[in-house]
Amino acid sequence: MKVSAYKMGKPFLAMFWLYTLTAYKYKKFKRRALRLNRPFSSGTCFLAQEKRSAVNTMETIPNFDEIAMLADQFSRSYPYEILAWAALHFGIGLVMSTGFGPEGIVILHILNRIAPETTVFYLDTDLFFPETYALRDKLELHFGMKFHRVTSTLSLDQQNAQDGPELWSREPDRCCHLRKVEPLRAYLQTKQAWITSIRRDQTRQRASARVVEWDATNSLIKLNPLVNWSNDQVWNYLYYFGLPHNELHHKGYPSIGCTHCTQPVSQGADPRSGRWKGHQKVECGIHFQNA
Numbered sequence: 001m002k003v004s005a006y007k008m009g010k011p012f013l014a015m016f017w018l019y020t021l022t023a024y025k026y027k028k029f030k031r032r033a034l035r036l037n038r039p040f041s042s043g044t045c046f047l048a049q050e051k052r053s054a055v056n057t058m059e060t061i062p063n064f065d066e067i068a069m070l071a072d073q074f075s076r077s078y079p080y081e082i083l084a085w086a087a088l089h090f091g092i093g094l095v096m097s098t099g100f101g102p103e104g105i106v107i108l109h110i111l112n113r114i115a116p117e118t119t120v121f122y123l124d125t126d127l128f129f130p131e132t133y134a135l136r137d138k139l140e141l142h143f144g145m146k147f148h149r150v151t152s153t154l155s156l157d158q159q160n161a162q163d164g165p166e167l168w169s170r171e172p173d174r175c176c177h178l179r180k181v182e183p184l185r186a187y188l189q190t191k192q193a194w195i196t197s198i199r200r201d202q203t204r205q206r207a208s209a210r211v212v213e214w215d216a217t218n219s220l221i222k223l224n225p226l227v228n229w230s231n232d233q234v235w236n237y238l239y240y241f242g243l244p245h246n247e248l249h250h251k252g253y254p255s256i257g258c259t260h261c262t263q264p265v266s267q268g269a270d271p272r273s274g275r276w277k278g279h280q281k282v283e284c285g286i287h288f289q290n291a
C-alpha cells in the first residue's frame with residue numbers, strides 16, 4: 001500500500017510541535033525560577049537529584065531584607081509556586097515537617113507532584129493515637145514514600161525516671177520540650193529550610209506568621225505555604241483529590257496531638273480547645289521564637 005508523504009510527515013510534525021512547546025514552557029519556568037531565586041547570594045538552581053546534593057549550606061544564607069522581600073513576593077502565591085521555588089533553591093537542604101494533620105496532607109500532595117524527593121519528617125512523641133500511626137502508614141502507601149521519624153533521645157521510661165510519671169499532666173511545657181522542641185532543634189541543625197503546615201487563623205500565636213520567615217530558634221528559613229488558607233479551603237482540597245485523612249476528625253477531633261493531651265470538642269467550639277484541656281497551653285512550642 002502506498003502511503004503519501006503528507007501522512008508520513010504528520011507524526012513528525014506533531015512531535016516537532018510537542019518538543020517546541022515543551023522547550024518553551026521549560027525555558028519560561030526556568031526564567032521565573034531564576035528571577036525568584038535572585039535575592040539570594042547563591043543564584044544557583046538545580047533540578048536533578050545528583051546536582052541538588054551539591055547545594056552547599058553556606059552558599060544560601062539570606063539576610064533579613066531578602067527574607068522580607070520574599071515574604072512579600074510570595075504573600076499571594078499559590079503553594080505550588082512557593083514549594084517549587086523552595087525545592088529549586090534549597091535542594092536537599094529543604095525538609096518538611098508533618099503531624100499528619102489535614103494541612104500537612106495538602107502540602108504532601110503538592111510536594112509529591114513537584115519535588116517528591118523532599119524529606120518529610122514527623123516528630124514521634126511515642127504518644128500518638130493508633131489512628132494517627134495508621135494514617136502515617138496509609139499516606140506512605142498513597143504517596144509511595146517513607147516518612148523520616150524524629151524522636152526524643154529519652155524513651156518514655158527514661159522520661160518517667162528523670163521527671164516522674166505523667167509529666168504531660170503536671171508540666172506539659174516541659175514534656176513538649178523534651179519530646180518535640182529539643183528533637184526538632186537537633187534535627188534541623190543540618191538543614192537550610194523547613195516547611196510547616198501552620199495557618200494564621202489556627203491560634204493567636206500564628207496570626208502574624210508569614211509565608212517565608214527566619215526561624216531564629218533553629219537558625220534556618222521557615223516556609224509556611226498555607227498560611228493564608230482557611231480550614232474550608234484545606235478540606236475542599238482534601239475532598240477534591242480524595243486524599244486520606246485521620247478518621248478521628250469525624251469523631252469530634254478537629255485538631256489531633258498526643259493521646260493524653262487531646263480530647264474531642266463539641267460542634268462549633270474552637271477546633272484547638274481539645275488540646276491541653278485544663279492548661280493555658282495552646283501550642284506545643286515548636287513554632288515559638290527566641291526573642
Ligand code: SF4
Pocket residue numbers: 125127167168171172173175176177179180257258259260261284
Ligand atoms: S502533647 Fe502532651 S504528651 Fe505530647 S509531648 Fe506535649 S505534653 Fe507531652
